[in-house]
Structure formats: C-alpha cells, structure tokens
Amino acid sequence: MLRKSLFSLVVAVVALVPALTPSVSQAQFKQGDWEFTLSGTGTNNRGFTTGSFGISAGIGYFIKKPLEISFRQNAGYSDNNVSNSFIGSSRVAVDFHFDLGKFQPFIGGN
DSSP states (O other): OOHHHHHHHHHHHHHHHOOOOOOOOOOOOOTTTTEEEEEEEEEEEEEESSEEEEEEEEEEEEEEEEHHHHHHEEEEEEEOOOOOEEEEEEEEEEEEOBBBBTTOEEEEEE
16 A cells, blocks of 8 residues: 555656746757756556656757757656566767757757
8 A cells, every 4th residue: 555655646746747847948059058858757547556657857068059968867667566667777868959940950869
C-alpha cells in the first residue's frame, strides 16, 4: 500500500511540475545564451496498481550563434506488479541551429 501511495504521489508531482513552471520562449539565440529544457511523462492503469513515469532535463550553452553544446539527463521508473525497474542516462550533445527567423530548426547528435 505504501508503495502504491508513493508511486501515485510521484506520478502526480511529475504531472504537475510542467503546469506550475512559467513558459517563456525566444527563437533568436546568440553566442553566450543558455537553454534549459524540462519534460516529463507518466502513465498508469485505472487502479494505480501499475504504471511508469519519466523525466528529462537538459542544459545547453551557445558557443557560437548557431552551435550549442548540451548536457542531457533522462530518468524513468516502471512498476508492473511483477517487477519494477529504474533507468537513467546522461548524454553530451552538439546541436546546429538554422536561423530562419522565428522558425529555428536544428540538427544534432548525442
């Protein structure tokens, strides 16, 4: 029962964090700018007896106007009543941003 309550609490917190943080977006980056991203996901069955959640965060720095280096972290937890598992990963990434005005596509690698 405690595990079920704890899992439900974690799922609720992960679901509410994005709603409570202000959303600010600017499309024009320049050398010296920082970028922070945060996202989450979660799912469960009707009885909250099985489910999973995940969270991702990243921080990037523009070393030149179109070139960004980033550190990205992911974590996830899954419980299916038979077993549970925790996964996580850390990555360094490089992204090249195309300056097309308000539309800023990018290509990169981890």
